[in-house]
Amino acid sequence: QVQLVESGGGLVQAGGSLRLSCAASGRAFSAYLMGWFRQAPGKEREFVAAIRGSTSSTYYADSTKGRFTISRDNAKNTVYLQMNSLKPEDTAVYYCAARNSPTYYPRQQSNYSYWGQGTQVTVSS
Numbered sequence: 283q284v285q286l287v288e289s290g291g292g293l294v295q296a297g298g299s300l301r302l303s304c305a306a307s308g309r310a311f312s313a314y315l316m317g318w319f320r321q322a323p324g325k326e327r328e329f330v331a332a333i334r335g336s337t338s339s340t341y342y343a344d345s346t347k348g349r350f351t352i353s354r355d356n357a358k359n360t361v362y363l364q365m366n367s368l369k370p371e372d373t374a375v376y377y378c379a380a381r382n383s384p385t386y387y388p389r390q391q392s393n394y395s396y397w398g399q400g401t402q403v404t405v406s407s
Contacts, residue, residue, distance in 0.1 A: 284308045284396040286378045291401030294368055298405070302363040304378030304398060311335070312356040315381040318363045319391055320374035320403075327377070331363060332388040341388050345371075368405045375400040 290302040306314065317332035331352040332341045340352050351364040361378065379394035387393050 284314070284380050284382065286380060286396055286398035288376065288378045288398045288401040291376060291403045293404045293406065296368060296370055296405055296407050298368050299364070299366045300368065300403060302365070302376055302378075302401060302403070304361045304363075306359045306361070306378075306380060308359070308382070310382060311359040313382065315385060315388055315394075316352075316354060316361040317379045317381075317388060317391075317394055318352060318361075319377045319379060320372075321377070321400075322371075322374040325374075327391060329389045329391065330376070333361065334388065343389075365403070368403075370405045370407045372403060373405050374403060376403050 285307040287305045294300050313335040318330040319327050320330050321327040329343050333352045349367045354361045377400045378398040380396040381394045385393045
């Protein structure tokens, strides 16, 4: 069982930055595929970014590429999402997710077995 705890959400003005953190339990964290997803009010949850454990290869949604950066610190069992140039449309609950086996599809939320409780990000105009 993997437990995930997100932190770092909050209220920020458009153009500002936030860094989300996700602390994970489990001895094999360095091998986990870690992802960030978000869900805005009235919308379906969508992929934001992911990072592999074995290679640290990263993947981004088109809407976040160039503004968001996903990274991980395996010594701390933590994955981060640095969000820059935030826009009001980035307002959502952000969820951390983990998968502890290989997959060819890191952008698909159905491939993730473990989820955090979410953290609210609100970007004001």
